[in-house]
Amino acid sequence: MLKWLDQFEEWFLAISLIIILALTVIEVASRYFMHLSLAFAEEITVNLFVWSVMIGAATAAKHNHHLGFSLITDYLPNRWKRVAAAIVAGLCIFVFVLFTWYGIEMVESQIASDQKTPAMEIPEWLMGLAIPAGSLLCIVRFGQAGWKEWKKEAEK
Helix, strand or coil: HHHHHHHHHHHHHHHHHHHHHHHHHHHHHHHHHHCCHHHCHHHHHHHHHHHHHHHHHHHHHHHHCCCCCHHHCCCCCCCHHHHHHHHHHHHHHHHHHHHHHHHHHHHHHHCCCCEEEECCCCEHHHHHCHHHHHHHHHHHHHHHHHHHHHHHHHHC
């Protein structure tokens, strides 16, 4: 299942960034040459960017590329490196559990108020779903990275 998730993350990020780039170029050209603004392009771009940030954060966690204090942890004995890795993973998971919780509340509020996006008038919760869905993905990936780091330090 994680291999499928790996491929999904990578393909989603690649395709969404290509779409963001294309829509941005079209929007700039439209404003410059025709003096027209394509509101839907900005709406799609912003929302795809939010989805990309959340999925990109999970991808970074998977590869253990999130911010860390390696200046401090590099000088710790292996036993304490394991403890530090567990604490970091636990804190990151805790933060993303909070993001998930509040993201679900946000989506429920958007559904209850029947909010629509301004330009395309699609349900706002479809866009807001990026927060809880991406946060759940981050929880999985930080758990995976924390476990990998724990095992790596145990082997030293």
